[in-house]
Amino acid sequence: MDAEDTLLMIPGPVKVAPRVLRAMSRPMISHRSAEFGKIYDDCRSLLQEFFQTQNEIVIMSGSGTCGMDAAVGGVIGKDGAILTISNGKFGDRFTEIGNRYGKAVPVSFDWGTPYDPERIEAAVFEGCRAVTMVHNETSVGMVNPAREIGKIARKSNSVFIVDGISSIGGNEFLTDEWGIDIAVTGSQKCLAVPPGLAIVSVSKKAESALVPNSGGFYTDLLAHLKSARKSPTQTPFTPAVPLFYALQEALHMAKEEGFDVRRARTTRLAESVRAAARALNIELFPVQSRYSQYSNTVTAMKIPQGITDDKLRGGMKKQGIVVSGGQEALKGKIFRIGTMGVCSEGDILRTIQTLELILTREGVIERPGAGVEAAGKVLLG
């Protein structure tokens, strides 16, 4: 495999635009300089619009999990308790983080099955410091109902923490309207920046709930807020400078396209993948209900009868297209195609064409064409 001749269609890291890669390769600057402060400020201000929030934004050098850790660790205090809702891998991760510092009370649903708000509401307990959920569960390609859960969190006066890592900028995500106190995203998803930055929005309510010296040292949200208010704007520890260059460029690129336009485009791309799947009799994985939607950033499909994961994804990789498999218990059972960031219509069609060729060769379908035709119809509107 040659990365420069490969189409990366996984749900993160995603393809990065050449102009972003070039911006990233500028020489280093001091991270305590006015120059760095200006870049950070510019990113923070564009990110507020990207998050649809008035809340303050901090950027941490680490993966999305670094941001999830910061949120839970900051709020939970010494031995506090939080409610963690899960129907996939990343929901479970909040439970692990909660149990690291205090106690997580999980409300778990089978991976890929919708939340039941009644069960969640019944599980809220006295002294619950936070309610956590994953908006777009990357592991199963499903969007969970943040608006509804936000109401439950508000009633119990808990801090509402939402993992928006593979969601913000791709799915509808209304940080302020839904009352999200801490929202987290990662650079390598809808922003189409390389991985390595966690972006966290913090409401005033969340800030006043942050417990000093709670959680991890490196992931201290109060320290990040304090440094971000210095002049010049800073991070508490040396930041990954090139990723800030890349983030700034990618934000300007997305802003030029229009954040709404990009979201609408991402939606259309995902719809075209779903249309192709239906045309090829490939079953979509997530169970649908009033409280779930198909993700617009990652489409999870069952691996069809008559072909193995290895043959499907391995065959595509030989043709220079990388798609994802299932995680943990879903390994070998599903495959996933990302549609975030700067993914193009041509990228989608090439991916579906190649999938069709492989399915035809393995005798799963009779001939190629139906998937591309269905996808094309959606793209043409």
Place this chain on the structure above:
Amino acid sequence: MDAEDTLLMIPGPVKVAPRVLRAMSRPMISHRSAEFGKIYDDCRSLLQEFFQTQNEIVIMSGSGTCGMDAAVGGVIGKDGAILTISNGKFGDRFTEIGNRYGKAVPVSFDWGTPYDPERIEAAVFEGCRAVTMVHNETSVGMVNPAREIGKIARKSNSVFIVDGISSIGGNEFLTDEWGIDIAVTGSQKCLAVPPGLAIVSVSKKAESALVPNSGGFYTDLLAHLKSARKSPTQTPFTPAVPLFYALQEALHMAKEEGFDVRRARTTRLAESVRAAARALNIELFPVQSRYSQYSNTVTAMKIPQGITDDKLRGGMKKQGIVVSGGQEALKGKIFRIGTMGVCSEGDILRTIQTLELILTREGVIERPGAGVEAAGKVLLG
């Protein structure tokens, strides 16, 4: 300031070679792929040589502090206690981290004054889980005696944790010979990679002392070790892929030069800066003793009488050369010049020349020349 027309002479982030910047801007790959695993493996194996160790290496996506956090957080357990030695900002940081998760018992010396091993030995207590020290205290330009402290740590059967962030690859640093159980470096120092990676070596003794679910979630050292032993080699959370590209290229570049040759070159560059300082009657900051050495990676000097920090560093910056000031109580009192990584003889001479011009203009010295002459003598050997 234009970063592309500026000479960065601070003690990290340091100047990055163009070939490393280019390697960094390659397209993304999946972080769970065999391709990523190969890059990680290659880095780990070269880093063992770089650290002069047989211990296992893990690479974390975060700053050097992320690695310090991982070391202390992993060893301290719930409410354990550690001994933290400090004579500068980064020594103090270990105390802060220790107090975050358990108890730090600090042995503190004034910033820039040498350790007193007797006082340290007397402070070791029953049940001390770790002894921490900073080898090269970046904040004061001083090297502390790791060999001696290692003996004290071994006697008390504590895990010996050494911050080698601005040291490894520039100063002599014998991880195994000195019995360092956990050594930490950062990508943006002697490796001349952009900031954003913490590199941690872990001895068998340290690994068996790691307490499950201790410390921060994101900085979990056991999780990093476990993932690094998977096939393909992985990280527990999405890594900063471009920084791994850069690290691999920079390691090969340093290996081509020879790790020893680079260390010797770094030493000579620092000696030339110290010679220039003496010739210009600029006082070196660190107090010398049997238990301290001048750093070869960063030279800390007192700001001469007759000029302010602003005029000195501000004046140099106007000429396109960035040097560092003092931190915390040393702000306005010292300035610091880095000599790590791919810094060249020409970079040093240009820096000293510009310093001389500014000192002459401000009337601190009569005429320029003596500094460059003294530095040149050292460089010519």
